Amino acid sequence: xxxxxxxxxxxxxxxxxxxxxxxxxxxxxxxxxxxxxxxxxxxxxxxxxxxxxxxxxxxxxxxxxxxxxxxxxxxxxxxxxxxxxxxxxxxxxxxxxxxxxxxxxxxxxxxxxxxxxxxxxxxxxxxxxxxxxxxxxxxxxxxxxxxxxxxxxxxxxxxxxxxxxxxxxxxxxxxxxxxxxxxxxxxxxxxxxxxxxxxxxxxxxxxxxxxxxxxxxxxxxxxxxxxxxxxxxxxxxxxxxxxxxxxxxxxxxxxxxxxxxxxxxxxxxxxxxxxxxxxxxxxxxxxxxx
Amino acid sequence: xxxxxxxxxxxxxxxxxxxxxxxxxxxxxxxxxxxxxxxxxxxxxxxxxxxxxxxxxxxxxxxxxxxxxxxxxxxxxxxxxxxxxxxxxxxxxxxxxxxxxxxxxxxxxxxxxxxxxxxxxxxxxxxxxxxxxxxxxxxxxxxxxxxxxxxxxxxxxxxxxxxxxxxxxxxxxxxxxxxxxxxxxxxxxxxxxxxxxxxxxxxxxxxxxxxxxxxxxxxxxxxxxxxxxxxxxxxxxxxxxxxxxxxxxxxxxxxxxxxxxxxxxxxxxxxxxxxxxxxxxxxxxxxxxxxxxxxxxxxxxxxxxxxxxxxxxxxxxxxxxxxxxxxxxxxxxxxxxxxxxxxxxxxxxxxxxx
Numbered sequence: 001x002x003x004x005x006x007x008x009x010x011x012x013x014x015x016x017x018x019x020x021x022x023x024x025x026x027x028x029x030x031x032x033x034x035x036x037x038x039x040x041x042x043x044x045x046x047x048x049x050x051x052x053x054x055x056x057x058x059x060x061x062x063x064x065x066x067x068x069x070x071x072x073x074x075x076x077x078x079x080x081x082x083x084x085x086x087x088x089x090x091x092x093x094x095x096x097x098x099x100x101x102x103x104x105x106x107x108x109x110x111x112x113x114x115x116x117x118x119x120x121x122x123x124x125x126x127x128x129x130x131x132x133x134x135x136x137x138x139x140x141x142x143x144x145x146x147x148x149x150x151x152x153x154x155x156x157x158x159x160x161x162x163x164x165x166x167x168x169x170x171x172x173x174x175x176x177x178x179x180x181x182x183x184x185x186x187x188x189x190x191x192x193x194x195x196x197x198x199x200x201x202x203x204x205x206x207x208x209x210x211x212x213x214x215x216x217x218x219x220x221x222x223x224x225x226x227x228x229x230x231x232x233x234x235x236x237x238x239x240x241x242x243x244x245x246x247x248x249x250x251x252x253x254x255x256x257x258x259x260x261x262x263x264x265x266x267x268x269x270x271x272x273x274x275x276x277x278x279x280x281x282x283x284x285x286x287x288x289x290x
Numbered sequence: 291x292x293x294x295x296x297x298x299x300x301x302x303x304x305x306x307x308x309x310x311x312x313x314x315x316x317x318x319x320x321x322x323x324x325x326x327x328x329x330x331x332x333x334x335x336x337x338x339x340x341x342x343x344x345x346x347x348x349x350x351x352x353x354x355x356x357x358x359x360x361x362x363x364x365x366x367x368x369x370x371x372x373x374x375x376x377x378x379x380x381x382x383x384x385x386x387x388x389x390x391x392x393x394x395x396x397x398x399x400x401x402x403x404x405x406x407x408x409x410x411x412x413x414x415x416x417x418x419x420x421x422x423x424x425x426x427x428x429x430x431x432x433x434x435x436x437x438x439x440x441x442x443x444x445x446x447x448x449x450x451x452x453x454x455x456x457x458x459x460x461x462x463x464x465x466x467x468x469x470x471x472x473x474x475x476x477x478x479x480x481x482x483x484x485x486x487x488x489x490x491x492x493x494x495x496x497x498x499x500x501x502x503x504x505x506x507x508x509x510x511x512x513x514x515x516x517x518x519x520x521x522x523x524x525x526x527x528x529x530x531x532x533x534x535x536x537x538x539x540x541x542x543x544x545x546x547x548x549x550x551x552x553x554x555x556x557x558x559x560x561x562x563x564x565x566x567x568x569x570x571x572x573x574x575x576x577x578x579x580x581x582x583x584x585x586x587x588x589x590x591x592x593x594x595x596x597x598x599x600x601x602x603x604x605x606x607x608x609x610x611x612x613x614x615x616x617x618x619x620x621x622x623x624x625x626x627x628x629x630x631x632x633x634x635x636x637x638x639x640x641x642x643x644x
Contacts, residue, residue: 274418
């Protein structure tokens, strides 16, 4: 095996880890960054997206449309959750954790009762290609591009649209935004829906690559939380670099010692980074700037 | 002598609900009933009651850290699991002779506490607070579960104790008290009942004294306003770390007793669902008071078990709904609300009499 294939293999694993971290974390990061709410039901929104995607694909729709359907349904469920529960808890951030945990219990167990312990999966599209002695899945490359696309899309949304401007105004000084006529409650609802939709998108994108079980959300949330904790409140200055850093740790540890040590490496990285940079990477960057 | 009296004065105070002769006579009546209860019941029911008592310790630990300290920790089940596995490994290696099981209890709880010192140092001295604390502790717990679940192979063993992966460890000896002649083996019925009940009453009263001491007042002050507590000269991080470690030790006691009770421990006792349950008991009971936590935990556990018998798969959904509704409608907890209401009622009645 020559150096080029080795480098490609490392890059591929890095890209795979990066896509997984960023896609699973950005929905959580949007909600946390905007509203200071940690959505512990995040994994269940991902599961919702994956299930809807699989169901629509089984019904005969092509995969991209299925993923779109999963995203939209998750966003709608997000609006519902925001209206019924989250809205009443904005002044009690710790209680939102507890309440969303209750929701996650309900969602996991409810899915188990209604759909059963497993759901027929969707085949991974596109096949694979060969580099050196190893074959790689093309879909993983697609996922990496999707992660970059999501980051770019979020950047455009929050910087170039009216919604983005209003949303950023609402985070910065909520009562001033309200005084200027911004419907802050609507903004919060839409932001929550946006985060839930991103979770659904992650679920839809990963639906072809994993087994669909009601507890599948748990495989995402640890990575998602870890990325958000390290990244801090800002999606672009936080989540993206945190995803890059953690992807190096995770892919390195995984190829050295196996998947479990990849995850342990993530955890150790978090504890150390948090000890050094309590406000995450974005907090560090923003403090340097001022 | 006066120091002795003032020490026991701390049994009641601003941080705990319940004071005066009325409360303590009720307490005495409950104690009497609890002590006499095994005489009127069969071994299985008593063993089941012990199971409820076992969980009260972890609920109290969460009450201490979350309710009094204001730091939401999802890591209690991690300490539970560490101590449970610790007890299993120790007793499977060294047996139960010469009262070693009690030594193993202490060592296992100490291991959990040590782990809490390590984790707590990084968290509190890194000034993680609020939601981040919850996430880091949750990540640690899930990580431990995943780690233990993959230890199925024969290469995973400590001494002669196999860790057995997802199936967990089993067949460790129950707690045994050395006694001249015949050692008393505490199987999960009357014997263990009195042991656990005694420990529970001791821990409950000790925590009452602790929370009404100056330490407890500082903890509550930090919960109410960390900056102000810091300005008054208290090292917030140190107090939070000590609370966290005490809480971890309590959760560890729960873990050891659980392992000794059922003679098994599995990684799923550290999973998401397992971590959610103590939170529900404490939130529903009333997290900022010890008595409410104990009562709430026992009531919710009994209700959960009854529900599991009649509609097994819907029980968890009911728990989730209960948790969400409690947070939305009665954020201070149902039992605490009821007790405060009773207290006001009693005060009004006594005023009218005088």
